[in-house]
Amino acid sequence: MGCFVIFRFPVPGSSGLRLVSRQKLLYKGKKPTHTPETTVRDAGLSHGMKVTMLGSTDQELGTMIKVENEQRLRETIMRERASKSAIKVRSVNTTKPNSFIFHKLEPLAHLPDPASALQLLQRLSSDPAIKHVMLTHQLSVGLLTELAPDEHPDILGLNVNAGQAIKLRLRTDRYDGFRSYNDIRRVLCHELTHNVWGEHDNNFKELNSKLNREVGEFERRMRDGSHTLMSPENVYEPSPLALETEARAHVLGGSEPPPLPNESTEERRRRILDAALSRLREEEREIEQSCGTAPTSESH
Known part of the structure; x- marks a missing residue:
């Protein structure tokens, strides 16, 4: 089975111990309890064992942090837009309709x-x-x-x-x-x-x-x-x-009265309206x- 172990030594190309918190070793074997003081021998590593070191450079970490920040910013903007869209801007009528x-x-x-x-x-x-x-x-x-x-x-x-x-x-x-x-x-x-x-x-x-x-x-x-x-x-x-x-x-x-002889539709409408208005x-x-x-x- 695989496990991760943290050791205090630099990754090639890094600047010393600044990347210790980002370094992990992957190897097969029993996973012991590790502390910052755990040595290679304490970790159970022996001669000829295959070990893979994983780590992130400053540039990689910076890119990841930038992506996360942008994602949080987008989420914040979307929440603000959603809250504003629920509010209709209108003049305030202080008089109660009832x-x-x-x-x-x-x-x-x-x-x-x-x-x-x-x-x-x-x-x-x-x-x-x-x-x-x-x-x-x-x-x-x-x-x-x-x-x-x-x-x-x-x-x-x-x-x-x-x-x-x-x-x-x-x-x-x-x-x-x-x-x-x-x-x-x-x-x-x-x-x-x-x-x-x-x-x-x-x-x-x-x-x-x-x-x-x-x-x-x-x-x-x-x-x-x-x-x-x-x-x-x-x-x-x-x-x-x-x-x-x-x-x-x-x-x-x-109800409407019947049309008169030779009366147009408009003349009939006007006659009905005049009578009604009267x-x-x-x-x-x-x-x-x-x-x-x-x-x-x-x-x-």
Whole structure:
């Protein structure tokens, strides 16, 4: 069997004992316990025995150390790159997204079936399109609750102190059911606009129209699978057909009248859009007239 023995004598071509720690002898025989003081006789070497000396020169050792250092450097660089690639550089938004929500939901307990009213409030508060516009425009509401038809017969919605509370007419006048979800949500967009603007002026009308467009556009993108993130960094610009999309979604319900004789496709599309926009404007006037929010200390 082979073994290694270290001896203190120079390798030919070396500079004395500086290479002792790099010298090894390879020979057959029993492997004794060697120390720096072990002699050839102590090692069991005898005349005529074949011995092979192994050793590394300064140049060979330097090359090996250089290769190891380069390998360690590469590994260090790769680890640093890997750690940096896991960090996305982006502007820091110190406002928590969960600030722009309805913080409390409360049906009117004295009205019939408050559990169903609560479910409707929950549906509104968790509506992905509503959550999107609230986050995009940083709208927060303390309390979302309902209005009793007999107590507020002429009011569909009310915003108290620019978002402290929003009250919506959920029920029919005779308390035999609930109003259309899309109608209630449209009133909600109106009242959310009062978080920013108190008067029903052009500023209000522009933002209110934008919220309704974004609700319709968001839902279209969700159906198409082209909008999956809800964050201020992913705000989209409404497409040129966004208003038409909103009009058909809220007024026509997706149905279209048959074409007129000798009517082109573009003429038919324009007729449908004009009718829908006329209905939308009329609905918005009705909502505005039924809005209980006034630009006073109680609303904005």
